[in-house]
Amino acid sequence: MTEFQSSLQVFRGVESVLHGRLVDGKISCRSIALLVLPTFNERESIEELLPKVLGAATVDVLIVDDGSTDETIEFALEFARGNERVSLLHRSEKRGLGAAYLHAFDVAIASGYEIVMEFDADGSHPTDVIPALIEAARENDLVIGSRYVPEGGIEGWSVDRRFISFFANMWTRTMLSRRVRDWTAGCKAIRTDALRAIDLECVKTSGYGFQIEVTWKFVRSGLRVREIPIIFRERESGVSKFGKSIAFEAFFLVWRLFAQRVFGTTKH
Numbered sequence: 533m534t535e536f537q538s539s540l541q542v543f544r545g546v547e548s549v550l551h552g553r554l555v556d557g558k559i560s561c562r563s564i565a566l567l568v569l570p571t572f573n574e575r576e577s578i579e580e581l582l583p584k585v586l587g588a589a590t591v592d593v594l595i596v597d598d599g600s601t602d603e604t605i606e607f608a609l610e611f612a613r614g615n616e617r618v619s620l621l622h623r624s625e626k627r628g629l630g631a632a633y634l635h636a637f638d639v640a641i642a643s644g645y646e647i648v649m650e651f652d653a654d655g656s657h658p659t660d661v662i663p664a665l666i667e668a669a670r671e672n673d674l675v676i677g678s679r680y681v682p683e684g685g686i687e688g689w690s691v692d693r694r695f696i697s698f699f700a701n702m703w704t705r706t707m708l709s710r711r712v713r714d715w716t717a718g719c720k721a722i723r724t725d726a727l728r729a730i731d732l733e734c735v736k737t738s739g740y741g742f743q744i745e746v747t748w749k750f751v752r753s754g755l756r757v758r759e760i761p762i763i764f765r766e767r768e769s770g771v772s773k774f775g776k777s778i779a780f781e782a783f784f785l786v787w788r789l790f791a792q793r794v795f796g797t798t799k800h
Contacts, residue, residue, distance in 0.1 A: 558643045559619055565591045565647040565666050565721070566640045570632040572597070574653045575604045581655050582611055582618065588659040589666060591649070593618045594639060596632040599625050629718075630742030634732060641724045648727070650720040657719040661762050665721035668758055673726035674750045676712065677719030678759035684714070688766030700782055704744055707790040709751050712759065716740045716782065717747075719762055726755050740782035748789050 559566070567585060571578060578595070585593060595608045597620065605622060612618040621635065633650060640648035647669045651657050661677055668675040678684050680701060686694065697716060704715040720743075730749040737745050750757050 561643050563590050563592045566645040567591045567649040568594050568636040569653040570596045571604050571653045573600045573602045575602045577654045584659040588662040596621045628738035630738040669721040672758040673723045673755040674757045675721040676717045676759045677762035678714035679764045680713040681759045681761050684761035686764045707786050715744050741785045
């Protein structure tokens, strides 16, 4: 048994970062920003994406894997061993996008990063926007890579998918606030000091719902929110994680948040 195989066998049984830069839930940060890539069976995508991310800006990367059954973990571990800016957090079972980001937020705060970034591991988000997100986050608490502002857009989606996304965002803007145009965006830069100021313990949603709920907490708290344009491109490989259950979760979440806004029953 090789050293890699032995390490991986232990690694799969615990929830921790095998790559040695994380100790007691902290990363030895080498940048002001930690970019988080949640993965589940994204072997093909991250092989192409990781070099682009690291070449776009000086950021550290945390891969949060939710028990992939392909070779995502093996590839990520080997990549992390060869690059001190990359760390890997393996969670032994699939717990959802929201839980992955919340875990990563805790790591970013504990490690002393100024900015934590959300980014899709499937290559849908353009890596050339990373420097602009970081720069905008110097003066804003939440920066959203937005498809629905001037110069933003979407490429490669079906008519049905476009309609669902457009309706979800129009519905959320109508019910909650028009301060944000792209409520379901998954490309973000967030100041960690702002994360400390809002209550994330009650966030239980995933997918679209998670993005809406976190953004709403920033808007509701009066924090500084800015959108910058991105072109979102449909993934070229792998399988999309989007499904009807995610859309329904977001729909009913907006009703709940609307009731909380009207009756004042929510914490920030």
